Amino acid sequence: MDEPIERLIEYFRALPGVGKKTAQRYAFYIIENNRDKAINFAKAIVEVKDKVHLCKECGNYSSSEICPICQKRNQKLVCVVQEPKDIISMERVKTFDGVYHVLFGCINPLENKGPNDIRIKELLARVNKNGVEEVIMATNPDVEGEATAMYIAKLLKPMGVKVTRLAQGITIGSDIEFADELTLEKALRGRQEL
Numbered sequence: 001m002d003e004p005i006e007r008l009i010e011y012f013r014a015l016p017g018v019g020k021k022t023a024q025r026y027a028f029y030i031i032e033n034n035r036d037k038a039i040n041f042a043k044a045i046v047e048v049k050d051k052v053h054l055c056k057e058c059g060n061y062s063s064s065e066i067c068p069i070c071q072k073r074n075q076k077l078v079c080v081v082q083e084p085k086d087i088i089s090m091e092r093v094k095t096f097d098g099v100y101h102v103l104f105g106c107i108n109p110l111e112n113k114g115p116n117d118i119r120i121k122e123l124l125a126r127v128n129k130n131g132v133e134e135v136i137m138a139t140n141p142d143v144e145g146e147a148t149a150m151y152i153a154k155l156l157k158p159m160g161v162k163v164t165r166l167a168q169g170i171t172i173g174s175d176i177e178f179a180d181e182l183t184l185e186k187a188l189r190g191r192q193e194l
Contacts, residue, residue: 005031057126059102059119060084073099079136080123080152082106082145085177090138092181093188098136101126106139106148120152127161134162136191140175141166153194164191 001009005027012023030038054060055067061084062068069087077098081087087100103118127135135156139145153163167190176184
């Protein structure tokens with residue numbers, strides 16, 4: 001096969017969840033469509049790399065300094081998630097009116113990831129600055145997510161902040177990213193204080 005085609009296939013294969021056959025389909029889709037579509041696709045990728053950065057408040061990806069959620073929502077209610085993609089899942093619920101805080105991972109000694117390796121200090125500073133009343137721990141319901149939630153709850157309790165955990169509508173060992181809207185909504189409504 002021609003080198004430019006092979007290179008394009010390899011770039012698509014590097015994407016999460018994309019195998020060889022899917023990468024080939026993507027590559028041939030680009031080849032078989034008009035040049036303008038390919039240029040617009042490439043421009044969209046470059047634009048995301050040039051313009052998207054972390055929101056200074058929550059750590060979500062945003063093209064503005066402060067993301068639209070942090071600009072418009074209740075600052076007294078903070079939902080803590082592990083990754084930006086978890087915000088997309090939580091937003092499908094449509095009933096949550098608070099803001100988010102992205103940790104970028106969780107405490108995981110097996111991967112040498114401790115409390116200083118995730119955005120806990122930023123959360124504590126935010127709680128102090130904004131007079132946060134409730135923090136909802138929406139980390140994944142696995143060992144690392146639970147340990148992280150408990151660690152953060154211990155830090156927040158002396159500050160007089162109510163700390164809750166999503167109710168167990170989400171199965172242990174799964175990722176929030178894959179939960180459906182109804183399960184997430186029930187888990188959010190049934191959250192419990194830690």
